[in-house]
Amino acid sequence: MAKPYKTVTLRLTASQYAHLRRQAEASGLKMEPLLRQLIMGVNLRPRPPDTYAALLRELNAIGTNINQIAHNTNARKEAGQTDI
Numbered sequence: 189m190a191k192p193y194k195t196v197t198l199r200l201t202a203s204q205y206a207h208l209r210r211q212a213e214a215s216g217l218k219m220e221p222l223l224r225q226l227i228m229g230v231n232l233r234p235r236p237p238d239t240y241a242a243l244l245r246e247l248n249a250i251g252t253n254i255n256q257i258a259h260n261t262n263a264r265k266e267a268g269q270t271d272i
Contacts, residue, residue, distance in 0.1 A: 198223075208222070208223075211232075214234045214235065215232050215233070215234060215235055216235035217232075
């Protein structure tokens with residue numbers, strides 16, 4: 189069963205509206221979900237830059253490589269100078 193929604197009219201000055209838009213853009217949310225989150229007391233943080241996703245992928249690849257090296261070394265029970 190659908191919950192009944194209530195409508196709230198909110199009047200803002202031009203500067204308040206501009207501030208709200210900047211906050212929405214920084215958080216990556218649209219204005220309505222942003223207002224809902226703020227009303228519920230959620231501490232919103234700015235959306236991380238898109239470059240973070242690429243950095244996380246690179247770190248994951250490095251971790252995978254280290255894990256493969258450790259697995260091969262453990263399987264052979266030795267690590268030579270070239271492995272180190």
